Structure formats: C-alpha cells, structure tokens
Amino acid sequence: MTLSTRTAGPLLTTARPGAAEPGPLLTPEPAAPAPVAPEPVDSGAVPAPGTASGLLPEWSPGEWLGYGAIALVALALTAVALTTLWWMLHAWRDAQALTATRFSETPRRAAHRFTLLVPARHEEEVLGQTLDRLATQSHPDLEIIAIVGHDDPGTELVAREAAARHPGLIRVVVDDSVPKNKPKALNLALTVSTGDVIGVFDAEDEVHPRLLELVDTRFQETGADVVQGGVQLMNFQSTWWSLRNVLEYYFWFRSRLHFHARSRFIPLGGNTVFVRREWLDWSDGWDDACLAEDCELGVRLSSAGARVVVAYSPDVVTREETPGTFVSLFKQRTRWNQGFLQVLAKGEWRSLPTWRQRGFARYLLSMPFLQAATGLLVPVSVAVALLVKVPTPLALLTFLPLVPTVVTVAVEVAGLTEFGRLYGRRPRVRDYLRLVLGTFPFQVFLAAAAVRAVLRQLRGENSWEKTEHTGAHRDAAVAPTRSERAAVAAGATRPTTEVAR
Template identity: 30%
Template sequence: MRLPTWGQVLAIVVIAASGLWIAQTESGPAKSALALSIPVIFLLWAFWRLALVLLSERRPQPVPPPAQWPRYTVVAALYDEQEVIPQLIERLSRIDYPQDRLEGFLALEAHDNDTFRAAMAVERPAWLQILIVPPGRPQTKPRALNHALARATGDLICVYDAEDDPDPLQLREAAARFASDRNARLACLQAPLRIRRRHAAHDASPFFDRQFAIEYAALFEVVIPAMARLGFPFPLGGTSNHFRVDVLRQMGGWDPWNVTEDADLGFRLWRHGYRLGAIERPTYEAPPGGIEHWLPQRCRWLKGYLQTFGVHSRDPFGLGVRGGIALITTLGASLIAAAAHGPSLAWVIVALVTAADARITPAMPLAAVSALILGAASAWLSGAIGARRAGVPYGIRDMLASPAYWALLSLAFVHAAWRLITEPFTWDKTAHHPDPVEAAEAATTASDDLDAGRRAA
C-alpha cells in the first residue's frame, strides 16, 4: 500500500486548516468567500451535467463490418456463483459472432468447488472453457481477470459479470468500431448497462430497484456517451468493457488491489495516450436489491473511487487538462456529492421545519438554494432522458423519491471512508440470484421438449 505523496498531504492539510480557520471566524471576507464558493462549485457541476445532456444526443454513426473478424476472448470472473452460472452460460451461448474466431473463459477460484460443479453440470458451447485461478492474494475479480488475460489468444477481449445478459450482437459492433479506428489509439469501448428486473413482485425492492435503474440510465445513456464524444476519459463500468488485448497487456492489465479496477483502468489508459469510446448494444443486469445488498456494493464503489482518485491525483499533470477535468467531474464530483447529499437534505428539512414552527420565512442563502435546485434539476433531467433511452420507467414519484436515495449515498460514503482506512482491499461481493422468469421459461421449454420426445417415441 502506497502512502500519499507530500503534495497530497500538503493539499489535505491546507484545505482542512483553511476550513477550520474560516469556520471559527465570525465574519469577514474569507468566510463570505467560502460561503459563496461552495454553491458556485455545485452550480458549475450542474451546468456541466446539463451540457452533457445536450452532447449525449448525438450518437456515433454505424460503421461497416471489418473484412475479417478479429479473434475475440470473452471472460467472466466468477466466485460463489453456483446459482446463476447455468443462466450465464445460456446467455453467453447466444453471442452472435463467428465461432471459429471466439474463445471464452469462466475464471473460477481454485477452492470454489460449488461453482465449479455447477459449471461442469451445464452444457457449454465449444468455445467456452473453465479456467481455474490458482490460490493467491488478493482474491479479487481483477486478479482473476489478469489470469485470464495472460492466457487469452484473442485480438480483443471483453468482460462480463455473473448476472449479465449481453446483446448477442455486441461483440460485432465493438469489433467493427475497433477496425474503423485507423490510428489504433482507441483502446476500450464501454457498452451501456441497463437495469432490468424480471423477478416476481414480492422479491423486488421497488424503491432501490427503480432508483438504481435511473441512476444507471443517467450514467450509461447520458454521461458516458457525452464524455466519449468530447474525447474525455471516464471511469469504466465493471462489465461489458471491450479492450485491445495488446494495449491491455501493455498497461499491465487490471490493478488487483483496487476494488473498482474498472474506474482506475479508464484513467490509466488515458494517461498512456489511449482513447475510450462507447457503443450502442447494451448489456442487461439485475439491480442489487434492498439496502442490505445495495449498501455493501455502493460502499465498495465509493471506496474504490477514493482509491482511484488518490492514485491519479498523485500525478494530476500526467492526465492533462481534459483528463484532470474528467477526473474531477466524475470521481471527484461523485465523492463530493455522496458526502454532501445527506447533510444538505438534513439542512433543508431542519430549516423548513424550524421556520414553519416559528412561522417565519426560512433563512436560506440564495446561492445555496440555487445550487440545490439547479443540481437536483440537472440530475432529474439526465435521469429522465437516460431512462427514456434505456426503456426504464420514470415518473413524478421517482423524481420525488430521488432525494431520499441520494441522501443514503452519504451513509455509504461514511462507511466507505472508514473501510478505506481499516480494510482498504477487502472486496464486498454482491450476491446474485437467477432470474425466476427465465428459469421458469427454461423449465417449460425442457418439459415441452420431453413431452414431444415421448410422443415421438
């Protein structure tokens, strides 16, 4: 574990000391400047999000298929996924790509016997193999991916998660986009992730499911396409990333110690002079579920964002101007927003309740109120547009419920900051469960086939 640089330590000390000094000062230019600067920062971020909404409207033009399809490697790193591995294998079997140009690895931990037995019990396409990851530390998804990368024979490689349902034509779109890149500086393409819950109603967590789906829609249908169009780097999603194998090996693969290795890799590719892009064919995923599943997952994400921001702020000049802006407006803004949402909502509620009780007009600074209103409006707008593109339901109830969801991010942030200090490399795994609707459909199909066979006999 690397310690912060002297520059990072100095920046933290200066910011903390300035904040304490200004907080203790009753009045004066410094305190006024601080009171004004914070809302201004949030206003600028809101305008940035509005600009991304406009920029995301223009989609990339379709490109013709290459003269020869490149060899493709598909990897899914799995641990304790015996429940969903039959479903995953069935979904990967639908991939529409030349079979003789395709290889795949189900990367399993050596001691994960249950997942291994479940994988062996399912018929797999000839191109999909089981790959055993030898024991070692850290036991994380990126370490397993690096083990698969070392054995990949493809020109391109993509990563899927256990619960994924990728569009069958996604690999063809990505391969065509890579082939159209004449200077070979395009290193990674991110497919949009869309949340789709087909579980029975009594298994669902409507509040978290809907808010999570809207959050994903805003990110993958608005923010990432706009950042790609601007030629800015962005934190990758943990799945449905498509890479050039030679570039990925040159980068040393994924950082096995970072719990959001995807976010780190997006900026690391940019730092070495490569570009990132976005494609149209989506991957469908299930939401994590209730707060007992959502909170550990979000804690891991925010802890990884803190790790990644710390790593890349060690040498911010190496990212350049656009890279620095991207780092601040994605990871930095996400961390600040997660920390501020809860206290901001509490401040508004206390001010309104106190004013109502005293029968007076609430004393709220115009700049702060403007920042809150415009910030919420930009989030609602990007969520609404992203939801429309992703086919996700979004209504007035979802909009009114969103501040409560945002406030819960502060709980996750506090937990993440503490875990970064006490357990920086611990991986909080999200539990996955098979889709009951798909399982029922598969069982019905199997039953029909069996009845047909009996009648034929």
Template identity: 30%
Template sequence: MAEPGAAREPGVAERLADDEYCAAALIEAVDGLRTRFPDASASIAFTRTQKIAGAVVAAVVLACAIAWPIPTAATLVSAMTAVYILALSDRLLIFRRGLTSGPVVIDDDLARSLPDDALPAYTVLIPAYDEPEVVGELIANMRALEYPPDKVQILLLLEADDTVTIEAARGLDDDESVTVVLVPPAEPRTKPKACNYGLAFANGDIVTIYDAEDEPDPLQLRRVAAAFAAADSDVVCIQGKLSFHNATDNLLTKWFTADYGIWFGFLLPGIMASRSPIPLGGTSNHFRRSLLDEIGAWDPHNVTEDADLGVRIAARGYRTEVLDSVTLEEANVDGINWIRQRSRWYKGYMQTWLVHMRHPVRLWRTLGPVGVYRFTLLLAGTPVIACVNMAFWLILLTWVTGEPRAIAALFPGLFYYLALISLILGNGAAVYMNIIAIREDDRSELLGSALLVPAYWVMMSIAAIKGMWQLLVSPSYWEKTAHGLATPKKSGDGDEEDVS
C-alpha cells in the first residue's frame, strides 16, 4: 500500500490515454528483447557464423554427392538412421517418466481453500486478431473463472486496425471485467508483440495468456496460485494442459486430440521430471511477472515465442512445472488450416534452436549435457525428422515396388538393421504411445484414429517441409490460424453454446 502523500500509480485507462506512454510501450514491445539481449532475439534468423557453416556443409555435401553419389547418400541415410534411434529412445524414456510421475495435481478443495486475501493479483492477456466470431464466448469463459474479481485483470489485446474484431468487442464496453487494449500497428504483426504491449498495462503478480476461444478450467488460476505457493523458489512458470472441445468432429481432430494428450499429459511432465527445458504451449502458461521483466518477456520475431521462452527460462536456471488443469481449445477441422498452423510450429522450433545455439558452450554450461541433448532432439530434431520422413517413405516405396538392390546400398552393415528397428519398433512404439495415452485419458472414442495415425504423420511431414522452406524465405512471417470452424458444442459435455 502506498504511503500517505505518495504519487498514485496510473491506472490502465490513464496509461491507455497517455500517448507518450503508449508509444514507449510499443517500442518496448517490438525492440525490448533485441535491445537488451540481442543474442536472444530471432529478428536475425541466421547469424553470419551460421550462414557460413550452413553454406560450407551444403557445399561439401553437394561436392561429395557429385563425386561419390552412392557413398554420400549412404552416409546421410546412416546419420539420419542414428538420429531416429536416438530420438525414439529419448521419446520413450520421457514418455515413461511422464507416465509414472505425471503433472502437478492441485485438487478442488485445496484450490478453494486459499483465502481470497492470500491470492496474488492476476493479469490475463488475451491476444486476438481477426476473430470476431469468438469474442462473445470470451466473456462467458472469463466470468466462469473462480477468482476474486478485484484481483484479476483481463486485457483483450486487439490490433488497432482490426476493425471487425473491434466492432465485435464493442459489446464489452459495459463489462468491467474485461479491458480492451488496442495495439498500434507495427511490424512484426505477431502474437508475442501484442502480449509484450499488453504487459505494459498489466498490474498482476502472475501473468497468463489465453487465446480468445479458450475455455480454461474455472479453478485454474486458483490451482496455479496454490502450485506456486507449494513450489520451490526456482519455479517461475506453470504450464496448464491443453485439449479440445471438438475432439470428435472428424479424423483430423481425433488425431490432433490424441497428439495433444501425449504431449501435455505425458511428454511435458516427463521433461519436467528430467529438469530439461520445457517448450511451452501457446496458452495457459502462467508466469511470475518479475520473471518476464527479468528475461525480456516474449520475442516478437519468434513464431513459437512460447517454446523460446521456455528455453530461456531454463537457461536462466529457473524451472517450469506442468499442472493438471485443462484448457479446452478448438481443434483444427480443416487440413489446410492445420498445415498452416503446424508449419509455423516447426519453423518456430528450428528458429528457437538456432537462436539458442548461437553460444553453444554457454548453453552447455547452463543446461548441462542432458539438457542440451534433449533440447536439440526436441527443437531441431522434431522438424528435421518430420522432413526426412518423406524421403524415407519414398525409399521404402521404392524398395517395396521392386528395387531392393538399389536401396540396399543406402543401408550399409549395421545401419540396415537399425533402420529396420526404427521402421518396425519405432512406428509401433509411436502407435503404442498413442493408444496408452488414449487409455490413460479414458478417451476410447479416439482409439480407432490411433490405428490410422501414419496418415497424420504424412501431414506432419508436409507441414515440416513447408515450415523449413519458410524459415529460409520468411522466418518471422506469422501464419494466422483460423478459428470458429468447429461444429457447435454439444450439450451434456459442459459446452452448450455454438463457437462457430
């Protein structure tokens, strides 16, 4: 509480009306990270050293391919086979740890037992762009949060030239629980830039992000407050679990739901147990505000700013915990829309790996050998393996259709058997993890889709190839994911209203 006679801190309305303050907030939102921590910014996709190293490697591979085509191809295939085995082994290890340890659990009674006056002040940032169809649902979802109204600040972040969403949000003028913040037009036009701008108007001790269509667990804020209270001082972020309210719309949404079930239910808790960097999800991550100020908040030039922030948290010696509290989202029902979204994620993963590998020795010292190993397999290995999958499938098709001798030369000695193990056991293990995750989550309606999941992998490969191409030609371009395409929510599931 301020002492008598002390200057009162301006409120949100006063700061929004202060043109000078808003101009400074925009500069900080765009340039804050790259000004204070230039090596942590993805505003430059490739450093000079990385460009030279990439060019040298490409030139050597091309020269070898011209001079010795078969041995060069065999060497590349052998190297990627080894990467497959390493990635598969690590993924199974992480999955097993997640299966046995699981996320942090805060039950309802404990969450509700915290007295209101002991709860920290909260700021909820909700960035939205060209999403007029979900604004109405936003109010109901935010009102459902069981948190003292005087301790939660909800900021709806809209681009100042997004007239359709602004028009849809005019109905919020009479709702004091939500404050509309117009983000001045400026490049890059990304979600993290909007969140950085909103942070300038945040007054909470804990800051979280929800997407406009999100339906969080009503007790999620209280669960997070309890989790922070019980956690060690080095825990600065709590990541909630994500799932979908339209899981059974079609085969794609079933695959997507099972994919999220494995990732948030088992793999992230497994990574948490190993104390390796956790690539955060794009929503339902809750931060101590002091942490965001310390490390420069979000990178507006990184298209997976969440994953990047998770690595920066670990690189500073802090930790993230995964909480068993679910936020429901809308799963993509359209294949093209899904590929746009997934290609951005793959691009951002590689973008994040390139940024943090600018100083590999320093990263090794802060994360340790296991942390760097797992960080590389997850952030670089995931998109690379998804890309290379297409080449291996073409090799398999060639072998099956009657050219075994030509293919045999690509798998010398031991690597033939390693590739066979990867083909049979690797694909089998991936399907097995899907089935186990579905069983543990009691989602029997997804079982049939798990048996057809190889077709989903083909879509992943297409998205990864697209994302890696975009990394070269437009690294900071943010491909917008369209929302409001799902079927109406079904009554009886707690989702009574239409979100489309």
C-alpha cells in the first residue's frame, strides 16, 4: 500500500488508492458556467393577475364586485359628508362673507306695504302672543291676517280676541276647506290680502318689532324678489334631540341658505319669508298638494329666475321651539322629506338655465336621503374595516368618510358655543356630551324618517301631519294653557263679526 500526503495549511489529508482527488477546503474551484437562456421575445401578453409583475391583484369576480362596492360606497359617503361640511361653513369663509349675511343696521324709509299671513290650527296656546307681537311692528304700513279652520273654535276665539285688541290691523279669515293644510290656508288669505309684499309666519313665532323695517330695506338695497329672514329654534336644553334640531336650524339659516341663494337655487323656509305679490300671482300662490310648500315655491321661483336674498341677524331672527315630542319631530321630518320627494318628482327644477344648476337641484332635493345614508353607513364602513378581512388599502379607504364626519362634529361643538354666546344661553357640559353622543342616534332617526317618507310616497299617502306647539321658547308664566283656552272656548259663542271666506 502506498501512502501519499499533501499539506493544506495545518491539515494533513491521506488519500486512499483509487479515490477521486478531493477539492480544496478553503478556496473552492470555480464551477462551470451555466448556460445562458435567450431573452424572451415580448409578445404583448399581459402578465397573469397575482404574479410579481402583474398590475392588478388576483381576485375572484366576487371579490372584485364586493371590494369595488365597498370602495364606491366609501368615496360616495366622503363626498356627501364633505358637501355637508362645506355648506355648514360657507358663511364663515371670511369676515366679509359673514357680515354680508346680515341685515343692514340702518333701515331706509318704508317703501312697501306688507301683508303678514299667520295660519293656525289648534294653536290657541301660542297664537295670541304671536299676533300681539306682530302688531308691535315699527313698520308703518302693514296688515295681519290670521287664518283659522271652521272646525277650530278655540283658535278662532284667540284670533278674534287679538283682532279686537288691534282693530284695523288684524283680520281673521276662516278656512272651510276639507281636508285642511297650510298651503290651502295661505292661498285663501292671499285672495283678500292688500300688500305688495306677502310675508308668512307660524302661529308660535316670536318676531322682532323692527324686522319689517329691515326686510323693507333689504328689498330696496338688493332689488330682490324674495327675502328670506332667519329662523331659530331656541330650546336646545329641553332634550338631546332638541339640541340637534336647534343646531340644524342654526347652520341652515346662518350659512347653508346663503350658499343656495348664491347658487340661484334655493328651497325657501316655511316662515319669515317675504315674496313680492306679483310673483305669487304668477305662481298661483302655493302648491296645496305638496307637503313642503315652502321648498316647492322656492324651486319654482328659482327656476323662473326670481332673485332670492337671505339675511340672518341674530338679534332679529324669528324665534321658535322644537316639536314637543320625539314622535312629533319624526312626523315633521317625514313630511319634509316626502315634500322634497314630491318636488324632485314634479321636475320644475329641470327648467333651470344651466346644467350645473340642474345637477345641484337634483343633488339638493335628494340630500335628506343622502345625509341619512351617510350617517348610517359611516359606522358600517368602520365595522367592515375592523371585522372583515379586506386588503389593507381598502380597509384604510373605508375610514375616509370618518374624517369629515369627525370634523363636522367638531364644527357642531363650536357652533353650539357660538350659539350660546349670541343668544345669551350658555351651554352646559352635559349639552356638549349630548351633542357628541347623540350624533349616531340622530342619524338613525333621520334615516328612519327618510324611509317612512319613501313608503308614504309609494303608497300615495299625502295627508298633512300637524306639528304641535306649546310655547317652550317663551315664558311659561304668560302663555295660557290648552285647558284654559278650551274652557274659554267652551263657554263662548261663535263670534258674529265679519268672516272673510
């Protein structure tokens, strides 16, 4: 046997006869080069989804449909929430814009005769004070017409007592139509009115004595055909939902209506609205088949080119109360939503001159339902992001609507603070808690009212659901109760003075 040795550093290796020569231990010999494959020829084929070079994820058709729907809903909700937020903040763009929303501080000499229409039905508790306050207007040329039902002796008695206190200023018109509603009452009084500007107020309104002077000045300054004054609910500390209802009115009249007026398409408010007589003659008054006669009139006038001006001065706003019960508020919101549906279906807005105005009109008339959907689907989208396994970018996208929603709540908190400062009613800590915690429940309420409005419209139910008023925005010590009025009415005979029919 032959032994051979080979030194490799400090190691000593012994090779057996016939064995292959071992490779180096520390420095391996280079391997033979691998054959190089030719470059593939680009045939224009799209890489398969899910591959490293693919641009689209490898999803099934069902996943594409589901994920796409989630993304579209998130983007749509974000758009609606941003729109609402922008309208809320429109008046606060700068100091000049906020100043422009107010009435002039110095009124001009009177140039118009006003007729003030006050429809009232089963509102004997509040009507008397309203008529007395209207009779104190400083404007030198006006008449006041109270419209009552032939089947409502209590309210009629209150109206006639007020007319006796202010002879030559207040008249009473009795509406004997069946069924009754507000636009029918207004149209009846319009036939006997003598003013060249017609104003509308509700039976519970607290009206500032200088309001007509300022409205007259606004007509003269702007050449307007319609002037919409401010209306403000006051009893924000009554309930959690009255707080939200008050802030709705605050942002609507303080900011949103000014944006709509600038866009030359505006749904008018139900009261503190003043229209030149020739425009009401042109429109044949109010549509008595519509549950939102104020909105419908605004749409028709806007479509015909009438100039609408809005003014909101906190010291002269018309003060009102929220509906007395949650059920009453629900019925009121249902009526408004159904009225918007009727106006949308009627299609008067299609005669607006530009496609932008027509698109805005369609969007605005659909807004109650879009806002309700936004409020409900925002938490749904958050739940989907947290509980459903979706791609990370899509999960982040579902949180997008939450951003303007949180900002909107912050704006409402600031609005409540400003409201308290303007009206001398400091909010309490629990009011702020009610505001924040009531955000989602109120959205559920709005959605339920919108659904009920759609169902009523589909069933052809157009009955007028009356909103009751108790004078919660007034001093209870001077407001007679319903029982007191009923006792007076029961012991009185029907007045025999002249009735305009």
